[in-house]
Amino acid sequence: MAAPPQTVLPSRPGRRLLRRAALWVLLLLCCLAVAALAWRWTENAATEKLRLAAAQRLDGYAVSLENLLSKYDFLPGTLELNKDVIALLQQPDDETLRAEVNAYLEQVNHLSKSTTIYIVNLQGVTQAASNWREPDSFVGDNVAFRPYVRDALRRTPGGFYGVGTTRGEPGYFFAHGIYHNGRMLGVATVKVNIEKLESGWVQGNDKVLLTDAHGVVFLSSEPEWKYRALSPLSPAVLQELEVSRQYFSHALLPLGIRELRKLDNGAAIVATPAPAARLRMLAQTRSLAPRKWQFVYLSDLAPVEASARNAFIFTWLSEALLLMLVLYARQRRRLGRQRQRARLDLQRAYDDLESMVAERTASLQQMTHNLSEENVVRRQAEQKLRQAQSELVQAGKMAVLGQMSAGITHELNQPLTALRTMSDNARVLIERGRVDEAKDNLATISQLVARMGALTGQLRQFARKSDASVRPVAVAGAITAALFLVERRVEQERVNFRMSMQSPDVFALCDTNRLEQVLVNLFTNALDAMADSDPRQLTVSVSRSFQKAMIAVSDTGPGIPEAIRRHLFEPFFTTKPQGQGLGLGLAISEQIIREFGGRLLAEATTTGGARFIIELPIAEQETA
Structure with missing residues (x-):
């Protein structure tokens, strides 16, 4: 009877070689995985950067278009x-x-x-x-x-x-x-x-399209794409366009852009039709209400693909270099291990002592370095804080101007319309020999121009960026300048304004421009609070208390509850509906007054409404 076959197991060196080969294969797979992750991460980051840049351009194109159309709307x-x-x-x-x-x-x-x-x-x-x-x-x-x-x-x-x-x-x-x-x-x-807008749109591989409500391209940086549809039009839409003759003799054929993959934020990867230079592009859209138009921005993905490819190659080469360094270090360690063993006992005591001294020295050096860096960082932080505070004050001022823009536009549009009508009438009167009536028209035109100049001059003075210096400021003049900026709204909303002063020559130690900003913010908040009140009374009183100039702004609105009053001067705290305020006005105003060495307080009145009190140091020139 024949003996059964025996299984031959690999020897110990053979098993070691197999484990080593398996380890190398696993290491290679890990390197490929890391390189693939680098590829994907770089591609996503570059795509997001490209998307943000294209979104900014879209916003700029939309604003340019709206500005052009708004010039002719009236x-x-x-x-x-x-x-x-x-x-x-x-x-x-x-x-x-x-x-x-x-x-x-x-x-x-x-x-x-x-x-x-x-x-x-x-x-x-x-x-x-x-x-x-x-x-x-x-x-x-x-x-x-x-x-x-x-x-x-x-x-x-x-x-x-x-x-x-x-x-x-x-x-x-x-x-x-x-x-x-x-x-x-x-x-x-x-x-x-509006075709001239196309000349300012991007050239090269990126494309910009403007479509109507049906998806028909009527403006494009690519001339061959004009009067083409993003998708096939239905018979009903074609019939509607035929009746209105909106595009007259153009066939409105489909453009042939195919969507390959959707991304976040409404973006997508699309394939452009031939004979475009690129096949894959990043598509973003921006709607223009109420005209139901839509901007489409197609960004070339070639830079994104190049960045991802470079990241993959760099990661792969870095891993190879790191692996070579590890092998080199391992070989060096193996060769030096024998020499180190011979000297280990003799050098141990010396090495321990040297290591201790080195650690102490390194610790002291690190502490010195950290203290120096902390001092530099602190000075930089203080400088940035002062700069940020100045920019925040200026941003608050610009926000106030933005809130008043509708009234200012109306204030300027009326004189402009009157100027045009009266100038036309003056020309007709001169042609007909009625010179005296034409002179009256020209005198009225001069008055209107002076009125517009006063308004724009006050706005320019208010928008000027102030420095941090303080000087004696006439309180009555600051109140008058601030009231000038909200005068139109006071008249429109039929608000009764009253100002009382104990002395007409009260001077405060502050900055005129920034004090006007605080007063405009308080006046605007008071007008907002009295939107649904009856009667509407805005009161400003100026008094002196010891070495303080007191400016009180009162309204007849619903007042401020105690629970809300505790948080009024906190940044981003607001009681207005979403989209009507950021909650920065009072926080900025309180910081401005505090920089002057004063205080901004809020309190409830016994007759209802709210009262804000500005305390400022009395200027020394006043007593002189």
Whole structure:
């Protein structure tokens, strides 16, 4: 009977070789995994950086577009101020009157740098136009099919982007009804060319698109992509565009951008159509309400891929270098181990002593170095704190100006409108020989210009960045300057303002500009608190107490509960609805007054409402 076969086990050296080979394979896999992680991390970081940069550019493009359109938003509504326009719509057969309106529209179009201005009657027929001299003039054209004309005839100001049906020239159309004694007579339309914005958009591999509500590209840094759709349009949408002739003779074919992968924050990796230079790009969008437009920014991913590839190669080479260093150190250690054993006993005592001295010396050096670094860091931190405090004060001042921007805009728009009307009237009066009436108009224009100059001068003085020095300041003058900045809102909200002073020559030791900032903040908070109150009384009183100048600002609002009053001067604490305040105004004001050596206090009044008291040192020049 044959003996059973025996299993031959590898010898001990063979098993050692197998373990070593397995260890090398595991080490290689770990190195590849680390390099892959470096690739992914670098790719994500570079993509996020690219996304942030593109988002900033998108915001800039959106602001530029809105600024351009807002310049012309008011223009159609001003045409009804011209008596000849009203007369032409009432007497459409008067050719002499039509010629005068044509000339007037031509002049306004030249001054405003718009594309075309024209007047349409209630049937949608153009009665006068700024391009009346051109062979393809709009005069006599029926534009009732245009959506912006239909909206304006329904008493809704219209806005519409489209390609002209006469010249094929694209533009944005503003339409506004023309009314006389409450009755609509027609529609004023202004066409503006926004194609020039494309020249300022990025060039190269990045792409910028502007689409309408249906996803049709009408502005693009890539000319071949204009009047293409991001996705196929439905038959209903095509029918709607055909009726309105928004894009006239353009076919609106699909652009062919494919989404490959979605990312966070609404971004995505997309594939662009041929013959684009890159296939994979980062796509981001930004909506423009209420026009229902959308910006699309396509960023080239080539730098991201290059960064990830470089990170992978660098990590792999670093791991290889580290492995070589480990092997070299291991070999050196193996060769030196035998020599070290021979000297170990003799050197042990000496080494211990030397190690102890070295540790003590290193500890003292480290302590000295740490103290020096701590001193440097402390000085840098103090310098940055002072700088941050100054910037925070200036930011608070700019926030106050931002809150008053609507009133300031209204305050400037009224004189500007009056200036334009009176200057036109002066020209007509001079042409008709009525010189005295023209002089009266010019005198009124001079007064309006002086009023606008006073307002902008006060705003420039308020926005000026102050230094940290203090000097004697007339309290009455600071209150008057601060009230000037909120005067428009006080008049609009019908607030009764009262100021009482024990002495008209009270001087405080502070900075004029920053004291005005604190007063404007307190006035604004008081007006906000009295929004739903009746009556509305804003009271400012100035008094002297020992070596302090006391300025009290009181209102008739709902008051401040004790639980809220304890947190008023804490940064980012606010009782206003979200989006109407950051909670920094009172915190900045309290810090400004404290830097002057004074105090800012809040208390409740016995008759309701709130009172804020500013205590400031009396200036020495006052007694002198």
